[in-house]
Amino acid sequence: AFDRVIGIRDILSWDPDPARRFAARDGIMDDPAWRAGLGSLARYGLSFDLMVFPRQLAEAAHLAAAFPDQQFVLNHCGSPIDRDPEGLQRWRDGLRRLAERDNVAIKISDLVAYDHDWTLESLRPIVLHCIDCFGMKRAMFGSDFPVAGLHASFDEVYDSFKVITADLSRDEQAALFFGNAARIYRLDAGSSPGLLPA
Template identity: 35%
Template sequence: MIVDTHLHLINKSALTYPWLAGVPALDRDFLYATYEAEARRVGIEAALHMEVDVDPGEMELETSEIRQLAQRPGSLLQGAIAACRPEEEGFAAYLERQQADPLVKGFRRVLHVMPDELSEAALFRENIRRLGGSRFTFDLCVLPHQIPKAIALADLVPDLQFVLDHCGVPDIRSGAEHPWRDHMSEVAKRPNVVAKISGVIAYADENWTAQTLRPYVEHTIAAFGWDRVVWGSDWPVCTLGGNLSTWVAATHALIQGCSADERTKLLSANARRIWNLG
């Protein structure tokens, strides 16, 4: 069975997503019921919702919407990785409010579409330090050339669990492995960073196969080790390269030769440990 650590839900009647206008294929509703039907068929038994970069004024509303879904009987949703703005003065008060909410398991500030300097600002770093020693994780979504920025944050707060999204977002479409490969080996040296094997089919061209993905997935797992990798769908972004079932099938093909213990760690056990899921 699988724990999906990276599910996005899009409900345009409830929330505002400014970035969707630039991605026509995703600029529509992707609702929980649609995800649940397919997820249960492929063996997903629990999911964490990942913030969807809503309008900043709606960050807490997004968490409230997810809470309503998580409270439904039998819901797959077991937690939320909430949006945040560490570059703003209000972060400390925002963090204090989230600490009282057991649904919130961690935070993410999208960095791959922001200037590199954002994560280097004094206030941003001061606020990231506030997460040190807490129960929260912090997801890092960066492009390959930005991985050194992620390394700097991991070194800044060694007692914070960081999660590197999407195998470090490799440029699979062009077959590029550098500087991605070396940067992944370097960030993996930080024991407070785990890697998310999530949604990489979105970065390949339309004719991809499991073999296309293999160098990127295998290097990530080899660098981090089986105790520091988790699985995520990145639904619905993964639909840019197939669908949820296709990505699950590709994952099983990629780890076919692994032991049962290794598969369990990647697909569920590590996630349950890191986010303290039932």
């Protein structure tokens, strides 16, 4: 792989509702040809960013189990798109199951895309559940800008993460805001760029 290529992403988000789906078809994660391609990433040292909906989290857990040497990063908290109690419970259960796989990390990002009327209190349980499932070593914050800019400013996104994690230790904040991403994506970024909460 090229020196500055650290991984790839495939958007596999599929829903029975055509208006909500991003993937061309369901079941891509079980496709033998697709899996053959995925199987080549680890030997090049490439991570795989996985974007799926909650209904696909169990399938993603099977995928991660089948490729134990592959580093996966679940994007956007697993896309908690269904905001009713049943939908959020399905997301919580699926996320916890996927987190059982040690080769999966989570990117806490673009939550405002799934909660257009968001508040700190609506984001807080989502963020904290992600951290609870994946722990302080496999969770990281991401802005998802410019896409997230459709629903919030960068400062609003960053400040919400800062407030939600205010009770964590400095080392835990450093891991979430910088250290875990640098380690998981193998970034030679030196020290923290001064983005930690003051």
